[in-house]
Amino acid sequence: MAATGANQSPLLCTHALEAFYGDAQALFGIDFTLEQGEVVAIIGANGAGKSTFLKCLTGLLRAPREAVRLAGEAVGGLPPGEIVRRGLALVPEGRRLFPSLSVQENLLMGSCSRRSGPWDLQRLYRLFPVLQDKRHAPATSLSGGQQQMAALGRALMSNPRVLLCDELSLGLAPIVIGEIYRALPQVTAEGMTVVIVEQDVGLAQRVSRRLYCLQEGRVSLQGRSDSFTREQVSQAYFGA
Numbered sequence: 395m396a397a398t399g400a401n402q403s404p405l406l407c408t409h410a411l412e413a414f415y416g417d418a419q420a421l422f423g424i425d426f427t428l429e430q431g432e433v434v435a436i437i438g439a440n441g442a443g444k445s446t447f448l449k450c451l452t453g454l455l456r457a458p459r460e461a462v463r464l465a466g467e468a469v470g471g472l473p474p475g476e477i478v479r480r481g482l483a484l485v486p487e488g489r490r491l492f493p494s495l496s497v498q499e500n501l502l503m504g505s506c507s508r509r510s511g512p513w514d515l516q517r518l519y520r521l522f523p524v525l526q527d528k529r530h531a532p533a534t535s536l537s538g539g540q541q542q543m544a545a546l547g548r549a550l551m552s553n554p555r556v557l558l559c560d561e562l563s564l565g566l567a568p569i570v571i572g573e574i575y576r577a578l579p580q581v582t583a584e585g586m587t588v589v590i591v592e593q594d595v596g597l598a599q600r601v602s603r604r605l606y607c608l609q610e611g612r613v614s615l616q617g618r619s620d621s622f623t624r625e626q627v628s629q630a631y632f633g634a
């Protein structure tokens with residue numbers, strides 16, 4: 395759980411973060427904090443700005459330097475590779491595996507910017523044994539759920555400080571979603587800090603300690619995930 399003291403900076407935070415696609419503004423002053431060891435969910439309807447927020451954190455979309463801080467250091471706008479080296483890893487929406495590579499080669503791609511830490515191939519294969527069975531198969535031969543496991547595994551291979559997951563459940567059957575989310579406690583057991591972007595609000599509330607709801611590029615609700623009624627969440631999600 396939250397391990398940093400009151401006088402320490404959060405592991406990750408944004409301050410008044412704004413984002414633009416050309417002239418179109420997508421984020422309007424997002425203040426966000428994430429403490430070491432937390433699981434925080436970001437929810438919101440289509441187009442609310444969830445993916446844009448993750449893109450700003452990971453350097454895929456330009457952010458002002460001071461607007462994003464990782465372990466107290468200003469990292470906004472740094473190149474994505476540098477941000478991975480500093481400890482942020484993204485499991486992208488749609489998995490984005492390399493289709494011409496095998497499962498194992500995809501996993502090893504995640505170790506290019508590897509930090510020291512507990513995650514390696516052996517440990518990943520213990521987490522998702524099916525990936526070991528299929529390690530020499532092309533990534534394209536995996537089912538949707540197995541591809542999601544591989545995408546998660548590739549991000550873990552960098553031994554991130556913060557794992558950012560964009561819509562892990564997208565397009566998957568409930569039974570498969572359950573299988574993937576059941577692995578989460580093993581990922582967080584040693585203090586991994588996780589941000590989960592999730593459209594399934596009930597699921598997001600169950601797996602996270604705190605949540606942020608975005609609506610049209612602004613935070614419409616934030617707090618302990620178990621402290622909100624369905625009506626409060628619904629209003630923050632869809633608006634009045």
Ligand SMILES: Nc1ncnc2c1ncn2[C@@H]1O[C@H](COP(=O)(O)OP(=O)(O)OP(=O)(O)O)[C@@H](O)[C@H]1O
Nearest residue numbers: 415418420438439440441442443444445446447593
């Ligand atoms: N590449 C882009 N070019 C222009 N506008 C974009 C681009 N990507 C997203 N947007 C706009 O930015 C806003 C936020 O989109 P974003 O994809 O971050 O929302 P989201 O909450 O992740 O939605 P979804 O759940 O559909 O992925 C939307 O108005 C969207 O149309």
